[in-house]
Amino acid sequence: MKRTITTAALALSALAAAAQDYGESSAVRIDEAGRIHRTEVIPYDTRRDAEARNREAGGYYLAFSPRQMAAAGDMAVSGATLDIPYAWTDGVIYLHLENVGSAYSLWINDRPVAEVEDPATPAEFAVSPYIRQGANDIRLVLRPSATPQINPATPRREAFANSYLYYQNKRSIRDFEIALVPDSTRRFGVLELAIVAQNAFNYDEKVTVGYDIYSPQGKLLDFNMREVSIPGRSVDTVRFSPFIYGSYDNEWKAGGKTPPLYKVMLFTRRDGVYKEYMPLRIGFGRTELEEGRPMRLGRELQLVRASYNAAADPETTLAELKALKAQGKNTVCPDFPQPAWFYDLCDRTGLYVIDRAAIDAPERRDDRRVGGTPSNDPALADEYLERVRAMYYRSRNFTCVVAYDLGSPSGNGYNMYKAYEWLRSVEPSRPVIYGDADGEWNTDL
Template sequence: MSHSYIEEIDPGTGALPPRAFFTSDAASLSLNGTWDFRLDEGDWGTITVPGHWQLQGHGSPAYTNVRYPFPVEPPFVPSENPTGDHRLTFDLPADWPDEPAVLRFDGIDSCGRIWLNDVELGITRGSRLPTEFEVGHLLRPSGNVLVVRVHQWSSGSYLEDQDMWWMSGIFRAVSLLSRPRGGVADYQIHASYDHVTGLGTLEVAGAMVTVPELEVHDLLPGRSFSLPVEPWSAENPRLYDGVVHTDVERVPVRIGFRTVAIEDGVLTINGARVVFRGVNRHEHHPEFGRAVPREFALADVLLMKQHNVNAVRTSHYPPDPYFLELCDEYGLWVIDECDLETHGFEKLDWAGNPSDDPRWAESYVDRMRRMVERDKNHPSIVLWSLGNESHTGRNLSAMAEWTRDRDPSRPVHYEGDFDCEYVDVYSRMYASHEEVDQIGQDKTHGMPFVLCEFAHAMGNGPGGMLEYRELFERYPTVQGGFIWEWIDHGLERDGHFAYGGDFGEPLHDGNFVIDGLVFPDRTPSPGLLEFAKVFEPVRITGTGQHIRIASLYDHGSLDHLRFDWVYEADGIEVASGALDVPAVAAGQHADVPLPELTAATGEGWLTVRASLAEATSWADAGHVVAWGQISLARANTVTPISGVELVGLGDVLWLGPGEFDPATGLLTRLGEYPVEGPRLDLWRAPTDNDRGSDQPEERAWREAGLHRLQHRVIEVDVRETALVVRTRVAPPSWAFGMLADYHWTADGNRLRLHLDVTPDGDWPCALPRLGLRMALPAALDTVEWFGAGPGEAYADSRQTARIGRFSSTVDALQTPYVFPQENGNRANARWLRIGDLRIEGEPVFDFTARRWTSEDLDAARHTDDLKPRDHVYLNLDLAQHGLGTASCGPGVLPQHRLHAQKASFAVTFAPPA
């Protein structure tokens, strides 16, 4: 059966052999800009290249994670195949040389057919890979007409099912490059480092190389030269500027000396074991999609460096080449991943999967070849990855074999090879802490172990990063991993960020594309701040009379850091100074005496910060890299209320500053403020992680009816100096519940509530939260507290919260997760002042304050669904259930689960007199 070129299985036609990406002093012309465009032979208009047509008014994006949005019958695609014609007329510069030239496309999604001046050049496949065509003989001084017909679907779509928006077009740069006769056709730099001798060895293939700083001049191809150098690492990305050249062309290069090896099952770089504190990075921008402007690629790298990220897996395709230049310059270990994923075949038990079909072999190897040849000269790339979630088969094995033969200097990665038949590292995604522990003990496969994806950063979370870090430190062969993922792929639309289904897609995976450590506009989420703290490269702890400063760097010392301390009593600074820390080598520690402090009343905390002594390329001097807190003085106890006020009787009950409803026992007024509550609250708006997994917490909570609890008043007991309200709180249609006894006492202008809760019956599930909820006047919109902060914190994601005194507004307490959910919890508050109402804990409580209810938050699907009400809703919690990462990974660890059990809780309210 014949079929069109769109459905051919070959890698494309007409292209030149792949080569390294480089710029040179040869003439070049960018063809980016405004092109003529029409979709499906409609009317001609214009479009911006690079760009996606779906984001410029033509059709709509669609999101699926695994499922192909078309019938699976490879290599065939639907006849209804959106097709965009792109046309550009351009002139050559007056001084354009009469030399060979190539037309370069850095990315066309998914298949392009190209003509220049009415001559067909060929067909492209491999959307996120470069293609070059020889065009020198076709060029004219003016009026050149370049036409590119791009099809949304092609046979290549079966290899590009990469958990992202389906969007089409010429989305990376288009360039015309003069290729002078006798110029640099291609080159490969070999720059290894011997950590024993300190010598770097330089060799280049394809042309001569000159490195003035090393006094290397005109080193001939195939000749090697060894000399003392500073090695390149993610911690100290030392680059030597050089030139690869012939008599007619000069190519500027940046050379980093480093050696990747595997020794006794441990991955080493420059002789030292490395731990990947990494992220998976899709290319995304909320307005431009995968056509990411350079300044945003730079923003990604700067944010990563500032938050202690040291590694990137380029999921699930090679990035724009500029991103790899940034990784070389700023220092990030990179797993460069091929443009390959066939995940949708999993739904068919992998029947028909191209990975083991010999007809697809050349397409598989071609994709690997184009990546490796393009990116081979980057020191930041330390592993090659064959792709993602494509099961296994002979074509993947062929890719690995070709790669090892072409570049033996880097190990090969691929998570899908569970038996490790053709890879050099054992890789898994979302393995539980327990399983990682076992892999570390067993040294499974005798290889380095890497979690290529872990700690799914969807919505509020991820929880459990600390416990993963402990495993990375416990076992030498367990060498870190890559958080899924870097950025939420939200698209700007109608005042919010859109996700799957928002464009009317009949088949979609909802907000599963919103799973990053930064929001779509690149604002860091609480998850990124937690990552920065958990994986900080310096650990600062107290050991009796000393402060322990431990280095977790793989290579560098702490010489670039300065250490300062602040001593606070009850959150107020009483002393500060610099800490003199001796030299500490990578992996070592020093114990430094505590500073001499004069006694101060109140709860005392010493905070020690490690910050950059001088500005770097990625942060200013003073940027905090790591910090630790040491408790030096215990808290003062709250003055107890023994119950000296008399309970007043009448149309209302009153006790001190509180007025109560005599029928329900509910507090209705507190001083001058009308209030509703407080009463027992067990519900939270489920997080993405609550909603995830095969047995989601949310389902159990809703089946148990925890989102619609009913309160029955058993007794309102008026005593002489106390008010006792006994209630039973339970869901409809079930027999289990919670007995909640409120014991109110007063003293002058203070009103104390002691709450006792006792489970009644057999509880079928964990609790979302355990605490109190009340409604306050909307005017109480400022917040100050002494406790953990400044940001949100939960049971298994609270390392970044420090003890101090913080202030905020109610609005600023909210975390605007793209898909609204539980957020904004502040932990371990000793006291809270909301407006001029003070609340004290015995000893501490958690709190959230927001202008909408948990039910409003639960019902919302986008941030602009949340409309402020005329109250502030305040939760005062004894505890909340942990977060986990069950949206794609393990759930909440046992120690962070909140069970129904007997508990007591007390707070004191002090309204203004």
């Protein structure tokens, strides 16, 4: 096993994470494998399982609980052998990793998949090209980060908690973007929904995607679906924008006793049969910048902040969030991206969130020379952008997120300028903030 570690260590420099931003244009190729950025949602086989969040039903989900296999110095190998059914090999397969605890290199069946320097942010990987029917060896080489100078300190949690593999049909929902916002007249709500459908076959295929939405009181408000023809190994975006009447009676805002949330179900259909369901909860409202002030439905947000990172489990986290709310806090500010269930709890509890990228470089923050503060070291620009992208695509669909923070106070410079420009290019509404902008242009507040 020591030889396994040595071999993996020698291969670290050859590994590369393949990131992608497919959601910004239509008919994008999906030939890449490796790390991807998208909303964390599990597909379910039936509506009942989706509503109950019953992951184990339907055979789409496999928990990934690796064990430590060896350790040598500051490196270790953790892994597991998973039995992949034949049906999965005729679809697309993803791996979701959380709570890894260090930088890592991902290997599947002795093939390098990706390198990840960020130990804090949950990550997803497209792994279909590496998977085969039957036994599959998934290994992680846990190693020192190549960018320790920007890594935040993370709380200790159960290793690999909420890590898993899941399967989707080759004609399925790749990602989505959703918000329930005021219409131009400020009288009704509009469901702004963009579903990214994928066709993983090598030839053109028709894909039908749709949704339904229920009011917080349980009334069906709208149902729609649409068929789109997608070239082989590509994705395309299907957009819906129905009016949702009565939305102003169900305004979501922090501080309410029971914040009203609409239930939305995304689905696909093939030959009259529904193939997958994705359950969501959203609230009505949109955070916008007006003359340098964060506004929501015509009122300026009064943010009473508390620094907070999720506890080890949802139950403890929910109790602590309720305690913060009882103290008069209405906004939580984590130090780095959190598990998806954290944002869901904030939606349900009625707390705003200012999400923060996993960037923390306090040393030399005042050294603005090139290569002084890490934030002004162009050699780290790609890693800064990777972490900001990872934050944004994970939490963009949660109502509670009212602003994005580029990172902990870490000085300013080229990398933070590029991070701000990218985030502003994809985020049309919510403010982008940075506490160490020091009067420069790369912060909205």
